[in-house]
Amino acid sequence: MYHSIQVPLRTSADATPQGSSVPACALGEVQSAVPVSRNLALRLITCPDGDLPSLLAAARAAKERFKPGVITYSRKVFIPLTNLCRDYCGYCTFRRDPGDPGAHTMTPDEVLSVARAGEKLGCTEALFSLGDKPELLFPEMRQSLRRLGYKSTLHYLEAMCEVILRETRLLPHPNPGLLSAEWISRLAAVSPSMGLMLETTNADLLGPGRAHDNAPDKVPAKRLRTIEQAGKQGVPFTTGLLIGIGESSPDRVDTLLAIRDLHERYGHIQEVIVQNFRVKPTIPMAHWPEPPHGEMLRTVAVARLLLPNVNIQAPPNLSAPYYDDLMDAGINDWGGISPLTPDFINPERPWPHLEQLRLRTEAKGFQLQQRLPVYPEFIPAVLSKPGLLAEKLRNCTAEDGLARRAA
Helix, strand or coil, X not given: CCCCCCCCCCCCCXXXXXXXXXXXXXXXXXXXXXXCCHHHHXXXXXXXXXXHHHHHHHHHHHXXXXXXXXXXXXXXXXXXXXXXXXXXXXXXXXXXXXXXXXXXECCHHHXXXXXXXXXXXXXXXXXXXXXXXXXXCCHXXXXXXXXXXXXXXXXXXXXXXXHHHHHCCCEEEEECCCCCHHHHHHXXXXXXXXXXXXXXXXXXXXXXXXXXCCCHHHCHHHHHHHHHHHHHCCCCEEEEEEECXXXXXXXXXXXXXXXXXXXXXXXXXXXXXXXXXXXXXXXXXXXXXXXXXXXXXXXXXXXXXXXXXXXXXCCHHHCCCCCCHHHHCCCCEEEEECCCCCCCCCCCCCCCCHHHHHHHHHHXXXXXXXXXXXXXXXXXXXXXXXXXXXXXXXXXXXXXXXXCCCC
């Protein structure tokens, strides 16, 4: 039965009695051994508020069958290698054009300085975020890369991942955008995992005035191709969806099903992130409505039921102050939390203090544990490959596959 210990569930019908029957949602069809169909998922994700507590209860039960009693997180530093980007997404404050205030490409010394500072605070992940191939659009980026001694942004990223491996105890996790099979292989040699948000399978959002207008790297088929290439190479991969950018509830289900299909074929999806759009005053979508809290919970719950044996994550800072409810919806991970660097993608949304996150997690009956950027079940495959990456990963992995505590 759904219950909220600290924070009440916020929906459009708070007075609805909890624990009501769910004939409209057909929750009786949800069985642990039977994959949830598209038709059932559509009914679940649009269930009425009165049925939401029962949906959440089913999702939480599925999470407990998968990884009982624990919610994990990754202690990280956020390294925005470059915020120059050739995509102009309607919801983004991270990207810059050359000459814009705040436009910056980090130097190797800056990268290493951030990583070493994070190392002192017990971080184990260096999350690289960067614009997608900005040198293809901006001659200024080509000049910067030449000064640094690299042919492309991906060559520079590869080198910085290797620097992190050689010079620190951190493990790199790059999010570089679209990748060829060759670049997946190259980056997999210097990082135990990598990621690319699918965001949505709705190609209509590429249209004029839509969220992905003038964003050539957000074509769903191209992003699916990158995720598939990672699967063919057995690379532990993080992906997910962004809700509230103009897609429909069926679009959300179809995005999750596309991810499920790839995981069923290749078994490489280590984590699915459900991220909610948040308004910012300087973006083209500044007046766009944010998805209600209830829609976020429905999407997380359906993600859990569609992907019962995949790690499901939702960022707590984007659902504050009511992020506790996400645990009732079936997440088993909070994602990357930094004691040092801000969320450069959502800088106005600070991460919760780790002690507060621990207290909130324990109040829901779970233990908070620190993981590495690659999840425990994917570590043996990475360790099976000889080289520096496996050596560094082995040194920071505890017996249970989570992060080894610093001595």
